Amino acid sequence: MSQTIVTTDTKLPPRPDILGGHTLSMLVNNQPGVLMRICQVFARRAYNLDSVVVSKGRDPQFSRLTLGISGDPAGLDQIIKQCTKLIDVIHCYEHQEAHSVTKELTLIKILCAPTERAEILQVLEHFNAKTVDLTETSMVAMVSGDSDKVDAAVQLLSKFEIIETVRTGKVVMARGDTAT
Amino acid sequence: MDGAQAIITTLDKLGIEYIFGYSGGAALPIFDALETVDSNIKFILSRHEQGACHMADGYARATGKPAAVLVTSGPGAGNTITGIMTAQMDSIPMLIITGQQVTWMLGKDAFQEADTFGITIPVVKHNVLVRETNALPKAIKEAYHIATTGRPGPVLIDVPKNVSQDPFTGDLDPEIDLPGYKPEISFTIDSASVDAAAELISHAKRPLILAGHGAMIAGAEAELMQLATTLNCPVTNTLLGKGVFPEAHDLALGMLGMHGTAYANKAVCECDLLINVGSRFDDRIIGQADKFCSGAKIIHIDIDPSEIGKMIRTDVAIIGDAKVALTQLNEKIAPLETTDWLATLDGYKKKFPLGYRKQGGLRMQQVLDEIYQLTGGDAVVTTDVGQHQMWAAQFYKTAAPFDWISSGGAGTMGFGFPAAIGAQFGRPGKTVIAVVGDGGYQMTLCELATAALHKLPVKILVLNNHYLGMVRQWQELFFDNRESGVDLEGNPDFVKLAEAYGVKGFNIKRPADVGKILQKALDYNDGPCVINVECIKTENVFPMIPAGATLEEMLIEPPKHKMAKPVGST
Numbered sequence: 001m002s003q004t005i006v007t008t009d010t011k012l013p014p015r016p017d018i019l020g021g022h023t024l025s026m027l028v029n030n031q032p033g034v035l036m037r038i039c040q041v042f043a044r045r046a047y048n049l050d051s052v053v054v055s056k057g058r059d060p061q062f063s064r065l066t067l068g069i070s071g072d073p074a075g076l077d078q079i080i081k082q083c084t085k086l087i088d089v090i091h092c093y094e095h096q097e098a099h100s101v102t103k104e105l106t107l108i109k110i111l112c113a114p115t116e117r118a119e120i121l122q123v124l125e126h127f128n129a130k131t132v133d134l135t136e137t138s139m140v141a142m143v144s145g146d147s148d149k150v151d152a153a154v155q156l157l158s159k160f161e162i163i164e165t166v167r168t169g170k171v172v173m174a175r176g177d178t179a180t
Numbered sequence: 181m182d183g184a185q186a187i188i189t190t191l192d193k194l195g196i197e198y199i200f201g202y203s204g205g206a207a208l209p210i211f212d213a214l215e216t217v218d219s220n221i222k223f224i225l226s227r228h229e230q231g232a233c234h235m236a237d238g239y240a241r242a243t244g245k246p247a248a249v250l251v252t253s254g255p256g257a258g259n260t261i262t263g264i265m266t267a268q269m270d271s272i273p274m275l276i277i278t279g280q281q282v283t284w285m286l287g288k289d290a291f292q293e294a295d296t297f298g299i300t301i302p303v304v305k306h307n308v309l310v311r312e313t314n315a316l317p318k319a320i321k322e323a324y325h326i327a328t329t330g331r332p333g334p335v336l337i338d339v340p341k342n343v344s345q346d347p348f349t350g351d352l353d354p355e356i357d358l359p360g361y362k363p364e365i366s367f368t369i370d371s372a373s374v375d376a377a378a379e380l381i382s383h384a385k386r387p388l389i390l391a392g393h394g395a396m397i398a399g400a401e402a403e404l405m406q407l408a409t410t411l412n413c414p415v416t417n418t419l420l421g422k423g424v425f426p427e428a429h430d431l432a433l434g435m436l437g438m439h440g441t442a443y444a445n446k447a448v449c450e451c452d453l454l455i456n457v458g459s460r461f462d463d464r465i466i467g468q469a470d471k472f473c474s475g476a477k478i479i480h481i482d483i484d485p486s487e488i489g490k491m492i493r494t495d496v497a498i499i500g501d502a503k504v505a506l507t508q509l510n511e512k513i514a515p516l517e518t519t520d521w522l523a524t525l526d527g528y529k530k531k532f533p534l535g536y537r538k539q540g541g542l543r544m545q546q547v548l549d550e551i552y553q554l555t556g557g558d559a560v561v562t563t564d565v566g567q568h569q570m571w572a573a574q575f576y577k578t579a580a581p582f583d584w585i586s587s588g589g590a591g592t593m594g595f596g597f598p599a600a601i602g603a604q605f606g607r608p609g610k611t612v613i614a615v616v617g618d619g620g621y622q623m624t625l626c627e628l629a630t631a632a633l634h635k636l637p638v639k640i641l642v643l644n645n646h647y648l649g650m651v652r653q654w655q656e657l658f659f660d661n662r663e664s665g666v667d668l669e670g671n672p673d674f675v676k677l678a679e680a681y682g683v684k685g686f687n688i689k690r691p692a693d694v695g696k697i698l699q700k701a702l703d704y705n706d707g708p709c710v711i712n713v714e715c716i717k718t719e720n721v722f723p724m725i726p727a728g729a730t731l732e733e734m735l736i737e738p739p740k741h742k743m744a745k746p747v748g749s750t
Contacts, residue, residue, distance in 0.1 A: 078490055087361045091360075
């Protein structure tokens with residue numbers, strides 16, 4: 001690989017502590033500024049947002065928000081109460097992995113010569129991943145599933161020249177008839 | 181009708197009696213509507229937007245009803261921040277209406293444009309930027325509802341000039357729609373929590389009630405009295421809880437905390453059950469959190485679930501309105517045998533009374549003691565922040581709810597005088613005394629014009645030691661007496677300054693004159709008066725619990741040894 005590629009990723013990012021992290025799900029009013037209010041609750045208390053997924057709810061009056069957060073677990077109860085207290089937050093729940101479905105999607109851009117394709121595709125097949133873009137010199141793979149699986153796929157593909165990864169962040173849904 | 185007229189009409193319908201504010205370009209249509217709409221609202225022009233907020237705050241604390249604040253965009257809104265924060269920290273209902281640039285200029289650095297919505301998010305209970313003229317009545321009704329229910333607080337409504345100027349064609353009485361806000365649940369108390377509290381109470385030998393601002397906001401003074409007298413239980417109160425339980429009552433211990441009475445703090449240390457009614461366990465009450473009340477069970481009654489367990493572990497939490505909670509609790513309790521406990525506390529009252537030296541110059545404590553004696557506690561007292569505030573809290577025993585107005589959580593200097601103006605508007609027949617220091621008074625004394633114009637008989641008691649006394653006290657105790665940034669050299673002659681505003685002035689320089697001149701000031705009701713009291717500089721407030729220390733480490737008198745710098749809180 002003699003080309004100079006500008007990359008926005010470090011080669012092997014430190015493994016994010018998502019496993020030990022917490023996932024919060026909120027139903028909020030679909031209005032400008034709501035995310036600002038919520039982010040301030042976290043920033044003030046030194047919580048880092050590992051991932052934020054916001055989308056319009058089925059009822060467009062509301063939005064769904066899934067937050068992956070890390071920080072002192074002792075303060076989490078307080079964070080949930082402070083978020084619940086916001087007028088624009090309908091509810092805020094923490095979801096444990098055992099009782100919820102948590103998924104994310106990742107796009108991985110790999111610099112590869114045609115000779116490397118076969119091996120990469122083999123790896124992707126194992127993870128039920130797909131190629132969504134293919135050129136003479138590069139490939140974009142799409143991996144979805146729980147965060148562990150995505151981590152493992154990225155890890156395995158790291159022997160090739162990954163130049164960018166973009167992760168959606170976790171979305172969560174409570175199992176059974178529990179509200180998310 | 182235009183949007184601005186819809187705003188004033190809606191505020192009038194909601195029963196808003198006063199709007200305090202300051203005009204400006206982006207608020208022009210709303211100010212015009214004050215003239216064109218036939219309403220019962222009275223507009224009071226302050227001399228600074230911060231003053232307007234504190235006036236609305238003082239009005240709300242003195243009456244229990246919210247007032248509105250009306251200012252322009254940019255700097256007008258910016259100047260309200262301290263006032264809004266003060267209200268938010270102490271759970272005071274307030275509606276703030278800010279003018280804003282026209283909608284199509286937002287985000288383009290237009291003249292006097294500021295992101296008021298963004299700036300104020302951390303200091304309000306809620307805020308909203310209204311982008312449609314027809315949405316104004318709903319936004320204001322919702323703001324009023326949010327400000328005045330549940331745990332009260334300030335709500336800001338940002339109104340772009342075109343939104344207030346455009347024709348209004350909507351519904352003037354729309355339904356409010358707040359799916360994420362359900363304050364009515366605070367009137368439904370989990371009976372299991374009440375049962376658990378009653379069970380803890382039945383086993384208590386040394387119970388103590390901690391009465392906070394929440395009890396006052398809920399109007400629970402009768403239920404609190406019933407609880408205390410039924411249980412024969414002593415009562416201490418927070419700074420903001422002053423008056424919810426009469427401080428001259430036999431069971432009253434006065435204020436606890438950093439500068440609370442020694443006997444209140446000793447009661448906290450030795451009780452075996454603490455019943456907290458509507459206090460948020462502020463850091464100036466609890467000292468070192470993990471050692472607070474370590475030997476006692478704790479019952480915490482609070483309307484705000486996020487206060488439970490925030491600072492202090494609780495054994496039983498009752499979430500809801502204090503009046504409803506105490507009503508239910510009172511049905512389930514029986515008298516306790518507390519004779520020995522009360523005798524112990526009486527011993528502390530005799531051993532560690534509040535006091536001050538009467539020789540060696542004029543002390544603030546004497547002035548506050550005498551004003552208490554002269555009024556018999558029948559006055560509304562507002563304070564600023566600092567030494568005078570703590571001495572006022574100690575020596576002025578508040579008798580009734582809404583008679584004590586002080587910036588607790590925010591500790592806002594400059595609060596006391598404008599708050600007194602608001603209080604006097606709200607309670608015109610009442611003696612209102614603003615106890616201020618020479619530092620804080622100078623931050624908002626431009627409101628002398630407002631007070632003079634309306635001939636408000638506010639007594640402005642300037643306890644003048646030519647120093648920022650509380651900071652100087654900390655420098656003396658913890659920073660080797662290195663005075664830095666505390667000498668208020670250059671103070672004006674406060675009496676002459678008052679006279680320049682057409683305000684009556686009194687000077688007190690000798691201890692022997694205090695009672696006589698205070699009486700003259702109390703009898704002067706033709707307008708405001710300023711009583712400048714020249715006090716000694718070197719006096720310190722005791723008792724004192726250094727920040728973050730345990731209540732057991734309370735200093736009842738000046739320490740003999742050099743103290744370590746406090747590391748907990750401020």
